[in-house]
Amino acid sequence: MSLNIGAHEGLPETRGAREGAPETKVAGAEQRIAVADFLSAFEAYKETNDARLAQMERRGADVLTTEQLTRIDAALDAHQARLDALATKARRPALGAAPERTADASQHGSAFDTYARHGEAGGLKALEAKALSAGSGADGGYLVPYEAEQEIGRRLSALSPIRALASVRVIGAGTYRKPFMTSGPASGWAAETAARPQTDSPVLAELAFPAMELYAMPAATQALLDDAQVNIEEWLAQEVDAAFAEQEGTAFVTGDGVAKPKGFLAYTKVADSAWAWDKVGYVATGAAGGFPSATPADPLIDLVYALKGGYRQNATFVMNRKTQGAVRKLKDENGNYLWSPPAGVGQPASLLGFPVAESEAMPDMAADAFAIAFGDFRRFYLVVDRAGVRVLRDPYSAKPYVLFYTTKRVGGGVQNFEAAKLLKFAAS
Missing domain, CATH: 3.30.2400.10 (Major capsid protein gp5)
Incomplete structure (x- = not known):
């Protein structure tokens, strides 16, 4: 049995990324590697847990097997955290990629940038006064x-x-x-010519x-x-x-x-x-x-x-995550694990066929x-x-x-x- 916890090396996508391939290709390769690592770790986890259960039926779980399962469980958590980080990164669009601002939005953005960088609030005061904004100003922000x-x-x-x-x-x-x-209001069945009793409201x-x-x-x-290259809105x-x-x-x-x-x-x-x-x-x-x-x-x-x-x-x-670690060990009456790993980056693990959120x-x-x-x-x-x-x-x-x-x-x-x-x- 082998457990691949480290990064994969030598894949064409990874080499291409080092040679100047587009960033999207790098991200795609990283996601595929992360998923492969997670699935490999889960297979090792199942194999080790099966061995532990078999030992318990015979004479009690071996200490070394239990320790190995604990290490693999920690590795699964690390892989899950890596997948979560990649999914979060993929869901974070850059502010600079937003559609072009309207004139008012551009004016507000420029005034806010001046306020954040230099403390000059005159532009924002004028805009919020124009918009009849309540509660604004130096005390309320x-x-x-x-x-x-x-x-x-x-x-x-x-x-x-x-x-x-x-x-x-x-x-x-x-x-x-x-x-x-x-x-709700009372309801019921009635014949075509039968009386309809008054219902409760x-x-x-x-x-x-x-x-x-x-x-x-x-x-x-x-x-x-003072650095003009820093997008203040995105930084905030x-x-x-x-x-x-x-x-x-x-x-x-x-x-x-x-x-x-x-x-x-x-x-x-x-x-x-x-x-x-x-x-x-x-x-x-x-x-x-x-x-x-x-x-x-x-x-x-x-x-x-x-x-x-x-x-x-x-x-x-x-x-x-700790409870999910305990649920990973559970099987149904046919010996199948109830918990299944995520199918890809951004996809949740599942339990009894339903997604799991941490x-x-x-x-x-x-x-x-x-x-x-x-x-x-x-x-x-x-x-x-x-x-x-x-x-x-x-x-x-x-x-x-x-x-x-x-x-x-x-x-x-x-x-x-x-x-x-x-x-x-x-x-x-």
Whole structure:
């Protein structure tokens, strides 16, 4: 058995790239190599895990085999991280490749560039006064150009796993309100000439999703700002995307709703047999802190079929990388692995035929932990973005660096409580 963890050498595409082939060819070769490395590692993983299981049936797993499996598992994680990085890079279009700006957009971009580089805010003040923009000025900061705002949104979608799965709505007010029916109008069958009894009226309730303030504060040297070759808008988007994505990713899963979005794990959770609207249903594994030893795949199958068919067809598993490492070892009754590696760069791994999304905000497998979620997240969770990203230039607080206090207003919460279920690692 051989495990190819290092980079491949000597492929024609790689040599061509070193000889000056186009960048797209280099990227394509790198992606193919990354996928080949991952598939090779997974084959080695299956072979080693099969040997471990066979040893356990005879006399107990050999220590060396267990250590080898752990090393390969870590290598798989490294390969997955490499694939994720390549996919993220491929989804990041350069700001310079955007369509040509309109006259107003070009004027805004030029004024913002002058403000960011030199602190001159006269152009932005005039533009925002012309647009009757409220809350702008030296204390509240200035709106970034539209292209920069769009770029930040694209980058967040690539880096924030729940945002990538959920519905996203842009709002112009501080709170988005969504009505829903807790009980619909009564209905039934009737003969052609039979009397139609009066039906009950539908009962309406309201969900409210307030937008909370999310901030980041990247720093730049004056030398960087003075360099005309540096695209300030793109630099700002690159600096804030990781900070925003990390905070969002945690809030959308575990946020308590106080000055941040409410995460889906913060809602009241009940056994699926007792599910009611405004609660998130769960299925128990039957074993505290893990899968049952006799039938480890059964809880996952129960979780899948706890979801209605209309939601199941577009459903995704969500778990962290450590939990996914444990799921990789599971087999069905025919000895086939339940987990399958991604087919290519930008493609997710799959579990029982459904895609797997990684969110490090999900808890680890432990007693009573809700470590796996499964559902149609586009119908389950709603992310609301208040239009506009603001930047306040601060050259005084951290001299000689210039700080850019960047704020974005984001909210979120569950909008359809029956569109997803959780797996609880507990006896009941």
